[in-house]
Amino acid sequence: MKQHKIKLGVSLYSFSTEFISDQLDLEGVLKRAGEMGYKGVEIVAAQMVPEYPYPSDEWLEYFAGLLKEYDLEPVCWSAYIDMGIRSDRDLTREEIIQYTLNDLIYAKKAGFPLVRTQHAISPEIFRAMIPWCKHLGVKLAIEMHHPHHFDVPLWQEFFAVMRGEGKGILGFVPDFSIFQHRPHQLFLNQAVELGFRPDRLAAVVDKHQAGVPKEAAIESDFSAVEREITTEIYGKFNRPARVEQLREYLDCIFYIHGKFYYLPDDRHDPCVPYEEILTTLRDGGYEGYIASEYEGHHFDAEIDSVAQLQRYVAMNNRILNEQEALT
Amino acid sequence: MKQHKIKLGVSLYSFSTEFISDQLDLEGVLKRAGEMGYKGVEIVAAQMVPEYPYPSDEWLEYFAGLLKEYDLEPVCWSAYIDMGIRSDRDLTREEIIQYTLNDLIYAKKAGFPLVRTQHAISPEIFRAMIPWCKHLGVKLAIEMHHPHHFDVPLWQEFFAVMRGEGKGILGFVPDFSIFQHRPHQLFLNQAVELGFRPDRLAAVVDKHQAGVPKEAAIESDFSAVEREITTEIYGKFNRPARVEQLREYLDCIFYIHGKFYYLPDDRHDPCVPYEEILTTLRDGGYEGYIASEYEGHHFDAEIDSVAQLQRYVAMNNRILNEQEALT
Amino acid sequence: MDFQAYNKILICDDEIVNVRVDSVTIGYEFKIKYPSYRGVFLSCIEALDFYVDGRKLDESTIFFYLNGKQFLLGELSELFKEYWFISDKATIRVIDPNGIAPGSHEVRVFMRHRVPYTGYFGEYLVLDSDESKTLAVSDRQEVSP
Amino acid sequence: MDFQAYNKILICDDEIVNVRVDSVTIGYEFKIKYPSYRGVFLSCIEALDFYVDGRKLDESTIFFYLNGKQFLLGELSELFKEYWFISDKATIRVIDPNGIAPGSHEVRVFMRHRVPYTGYFGEYLVLDSDESKTLAVSDRQEVSP
Ligand SMILES: [Mn+2]
Ligand SMILES: [Mn+2]
Numbered sequence: 001m002k003q004h005k006i007k008l009g010v011s012l013y014s015f016s017t018e019f020i021s022d023q024l025d026l027e028g029v030l031k032r033a034g035e036m037g038y039k040g041v042e043i044v045a046a047q048m049v050p051e052y053p054y055p056s057d058e059w060l061e062y063f064a065g066l067l068k069e070y071d072l073e074p075v076c077w078s079a080y081i082d083m084g085i086r087s088d089r090d091l092t093r094e095e096i097i098q099y100t101l102n103d104l105i106y107a108k109k110a111g112f113p114l115v116r117t118q119h120a121i122s123p124e125i126f127r128a129m130i131p132w133c134k135h136l137g138v139k140l141a142i143e144m145h146h147p148h149h150f151d152v153p154l155w156q157e158f159f160a161v162m163r164g165e166g167k168g169i170l171g172f173v174p175d176f177s178i179f180q181h182r183p184h185q186l187f188l189n190q191a192v193e194l195g196f197r198p199d200r201l202a203a204v205v206d207k208h209q210a211g212v213p214k215e216a217a218i219e220s221d222f223s224a225v226e227r228e229i230t231t232e233i234y235g236k237f238n239r240p241a242r243v244e245q246l247r248e249y250l251d252c253i254f255y256i257h258g259k260f261y262y263l264p265d266d267r268h269d270p271c272v273p274y275e276e277i278l279t280t281l282r283d284g285g286y287e288g289y290i291a292s293e294y295e296g297h298h299f300d301a302e303i304d305s306v307a308q309l310q311r312y313v314a315m316n317n318r319i320l321n322e323q324e325a326l327t
Numbered sequence: 328m329k330q331h332k333i334k335l336g337v338s339l340y341s342f343s344t345e346f347i348s349d350q351l352d353l354e355g356v357l358k359r360a361g362e363m364g365y366k367g368v369e370i371v372a373a374q375m376v377p378e379y380p381y382p383s384d385e386w387l388e389y390f391a392g393l394l395k396e397y398d399l400e401p402v403c404w405s406a407y408i409d410m411g412i413r414s415d416r417d418l419t420r421e422e423i424i425q426y427t428l429n430d431l432i433y434a435k436k437a438g439f440p441l442v443r444t445q446h447a448i449s450p451e452i453f454r455a456m457i458p459w460c461k462h463l464g465v466k467l468a469i470e471m472h473h474p475h476h477f478d479v480p481l482w483q484e485f486f487a488v489m490r491g492e493g494k495g496i497l498g499f500v501p502d503f504s505i506f507q508h509r510p511h512q513l514f515l516n517q518a519v520e521l522g523f524r525p526d527r528l529a530a531v532v533d534k535h536q537a538g539v540p541k542e543a544a545i546e547s548d549f550s551a552v553e554r555e556i557t558t559e560i561y562g563k564f565n566r567p568a569r570v571e572q573l574r575e576y577l578d579c580i581f582y583i584h585g586k587f588y589y590l591p592d593d594r595h596d597p598c599v600p601y602e603e604i605l606t607t608l609r610d611g612g613y614e615g616y617i618a619s620e621y622e623g624h625h626f627d628a629e630i631d632s633v634a635q636l637q638r639y640v641a642m643n644n645r646i647l648n649e650q651e652a653l654t
Numbered sequence: 655m656d657f658q659a660y661n662k663i664l665i666c667d668d669e670i671v672n673v674r675v676d677s678v679t680i681g682y683e684f685k686i687k688y689p690s691y692r693g694v695f696l697s698c699i700e701a702l703d704f705y706v707d708g709r710k711l712d713e714s715t716i717f718f719y720l721n722g723k724q725f726l727l728g729e730l731s732e733l734f735k736e737y738w739f740i741s742d743k744a745t746i747r748v749i750d751p752n753g754i755a756p757g758s759h760e761v762r763v764f765m766r767h768r769v770p771y772t773g774y775f776g777e778y779l780v781l782d783s784d785e786s787k788t789l790a791v792s793d794r795q796e797v798s799p
Numbered sequence: 800m801d802f803q804a805y806n807k808i809l810i811c812d813d814e815i816v817n818v819r820v821d822s823v824t825i826g827y828e829f830k831i832k833y834p835s836y837r838g839v840f841l842s843c844i845e846a847l848d849f850y851v852d853g854r855k856l857d858e859s860t861i862f863f864y865l866n867g868k869q870f871l872l873g874e875l876s877e878l879f880k881e882y883w884f885i886s887d888k889a890t891i892r893v894i895d896p897n898g899i900a901p902g903s904h905e906v907r908v909f910m911r912h913r914v915p916y917t918g919y920f921g922e923y924l925v926l927d928s929d930e931s932k933t934l935a936v937s938d939r940q941e942v943s944p
Binding site for chain 4: 340343344346347348349352371373374377378379380407408409410411412413414417445446447472474475514517518521556559624625626627628
């Protein structure tokens, strides 16, 4: 039995509830991550970096001190391609390059070897960043997030760049939202709060799982909100990617977002097929980080992020190790 | 012989050369004004107030301390109506009100009893500011500056507001540029530097003074720059206002800009009829401030502002007192 | 239904403060935060309405303060370089020479905002955040504008 | 011919500095001031061109830094809330992985700018400031972006 080389890191984004409600500041978040045993951290710069997108040297020094103090390793600087910043038009090529170069430079200054970017960068600009990535020694990877997936034609262009000129410099970050196949508990709770009758909701979830078409799942007595949420369930939890595609593009994976919304225990995620995903990655030889990315804070501010993360790490370790033992 | 009650103050704008070249900072400018014997000061907020248009409380406190230290009296907070801020359109009514209210509030906070505004405020908005002026106890006055003058129809509307609802609250600030009748020495020097042949320039000035039409002053051998500057001389030094109009609107004058560009000595300004202006104001019973407003810095950064101001004050005192003695 | 839990941070608990210059009242103010997990540029705000005790406020009486600057609500959609950090409170100042009466008032904020990175297939997610909160008026007598 | 004497302050005497991140050069920078007696909003800048040793720089390689922010030259005309205080220097950073060679270089700046209060009879005064200055390259090895 060979030991797997997957490392479990954390996106500080997982502490959104505590951060935005001022229960934890940046130092508090880093301290907590360190206390939980995490080493590798990802920061969503637009979330936790004051003065972003142009943080001061003072802040950079402060941040370096915190990483050192809590014995953390900077792994991923997460940037956005905020195409829709402006009201009148999308960003131009020059603006996208400006923002991306800015993030590469600040990632470098803050000690991160990798920048997470987004699909809207376009294959052409993605390729155009190669000289800067090489010059700075910082890798650039596009996150693949639901509703995108491997078979979106744009992504075939991205993979061509990653495997061509960008080899070893440009890659991607799969987010497990692409494998999510059913609504999580916090979504269901919110639906009920918004007026979805629990029995009708349960029926919709069952029909969605059974492959009954959306039209047949919407009953004639559904309220507007019930129709809307049913449409969202069908649109959102449709598992657009196949797990074996991870293996197919393993050479392009620089980093992974271990997305989850709510774990009822520390053994199994009912919404994302972690067993299949993790063993595929492990057996395929993936050796990088999987960042715990708790996202339930979109739905419920009362959930304890730390408890969720602890369950998540336990589940990952169990699958990676127990199931390994079985093979 | 009755003693006149005209006070000589200074617009800190007179120290533009020293301020923008970092020879004097705001404290240096205030100190110099105090040393010269001035008491009342005007500040062009967009020039000397850091963080303008939203200066901090720290700055306001600092500024109050400086006024106290150098025994100066805040007289006029000069605001602009920057109609052309935007590239795509002029300011809207709401924006003009926002900027004006902001200046009234900051003037109040900084201890100034008067805000200088500009014609672009429009008669309607000028009137609309009355309740705020009363509420804050700050007066509002429009500067009348060349190329405007008393007979511009807009100004008749302004005077109607000042003499009607705005009585005692709304007024105007004549700037003596409206009486300027010939180019000053720094203008002539600059013209020569730009290539105007000195003899031709002298001939143009003579013809302009003699009332020869512009077309007849432009010789057939004039270069483009000579034509351009001749046109500027005719356009700019045309004395659009008559000095007796000061007396006519004396009841609306809250403050005065003693505009000058270059004084060759401390007795007489060759370009602005100070003898006539000052005796008219004095004999009409004007009791407010005349701010020394040296403006040669637009043309020559080598002139010593202090020396010019000293000549200016001496000239004013001579005219106000000597000529009084003669009557 | 993403983003819904963030609406809870929209209206801050800070008290409403009457704003005075020397002893002259010029209005009152309260604080809001951007209802998301991350900061954005102000140009992503598509609509912003305020109600106090059920009455909609005239937008010409409202100044939005952030980053040491003062904005009109009508300017927000153009401010593509003005970043609203998620931990920073914006001050909403209502210009009113009478200020606001002591006691408690119900403040309602409606914000329509665009999530600028969500155009996966062309359309941006546009959220409506609509929150109300009862806020007390502060006893403080002196406040800096 | 008003405003002409102010052009002298356009290009600052500060040395040109090669900008490095750790040991990696990303470009070089020099400083300019607004050529007037007063501050304005950046939206009053109608054109801004830079030349180094006679060669016009590609505007896509230039970042304009002011007020702690970074702008593209193409953005300036829209920045009606970004105030350039007359005493503040803007940093012009030229993105170039080679930096600039040691020694002296001639920097030329052309700025066309609108004086926003001059519309006495409808037309704004628009000024062309065109200055050149020889600047030395600094020996400093480490600079913060
Ligand atoms: Mn993700
Ligand atoms: Mn004046």
